[in-house]
């Protein structure tokens with residue numbers, strides 16, 4: 165496995181290869197894009213290429229160094245192993261003192277959000293102070309091979325006050341170390357970190373490549389492959405994992421909430437629907453937010469009267485089109501803004517269900533003719 169086998173995002177791959185050829189590797193890079201698009205995989209490949217014993221135009225993927233680093237591409241067993249070594253139900257002090265670090269070669273570390281304990285995971289796994297401090301110290305060690313590389317997966321889960329540890333390294337970077345931060349969007353990180361990192365944005369993998377990939381790796385039929393590619397916006401990893409039936413069910417619920425909110429008929433109906441969605445999906449709240457964004461993006465296009473484009477939710481097109489006819493683009497934008505606020509609040513550990521209630525209820529007010537209904541109802545309730 166080498167760079168030429170990486171699926172899609174050819175420009176990013178070419179830029180990384182050029183940097184290596186010229187020996188001009190930055191101290192910090194930011195890999196941004198949706199989950200499953202290959203950001204982490206490419207980070208591991210970069211670490212292999214930076215240290216390969218037989219590097220020429222591409223890394224060999226076969227030398228002892230390439231093989232050792234390549235094991236990071238399957239992080240799950242390494243996470244299990246790390247948690248088992250730390251012992252069951254560790255307290256906070258132990259979690260910080262024995263940080264979860266994935267290391268299959270002394271020069272390359274992967275830091276992933278610490279779930280603390282697999283069986284009873286914490287509500288929101290995050291990168292912890294202990295992990296960052298360990299990386300900070302290790303960055304100044306001389307590499308055994310050529311370059312020390314630290315991959316911070318889901319860097320957006322790093323608490324903002326911890327980010328300062330990071331800034332200190334980036335202000336006086338060790339010559340032989342590179343940090344690769346993997347996050348959905350640059351805005352998910354502090355501007356001071358962003359400005360010191362070279363940012364690479366990963367875009368969707370084109371549909372032809374996606375189809376070939378899914379054909380090779382799954383049993384899906386052609387229309388299912390197409391749907392999986394569309395629903396995951398051209399993200400190969402996400403398309404491999406998607407459960408199409410379950411996805412149809414949850415997206416159906418999301419659209420029902422939009423319908424209820426926009427029609428503004430029944431408050432208790434809206435709250436009940438949020439409750440239902442919450443019960444089934446509370447452990448994957450970020451996913452639910454993404455589904456709302458995806459449905460609202462379709463809605464925005466329909467409300468603008470765009471025709472002929474393939475929507476993100478092709479199986480819900482009829483319902484979304486009907487909704488789109490009832491709303492103007494400005495109203496849909498307002499709905500998106502309420503989601504943006506919710507999504508920003510997630511970092512501050514807000515109460516998620518209450519915030520989702522509030523966001524959905526705020527949509528009822530978005531249609532001018534439903535305003536009166538809301539005011540009347542509230543007075544009636546008192």
Ligand SMILES: [Zn+2]
Nearest residue numbers: 216224227230
């Ligand atoms: Zn090699």
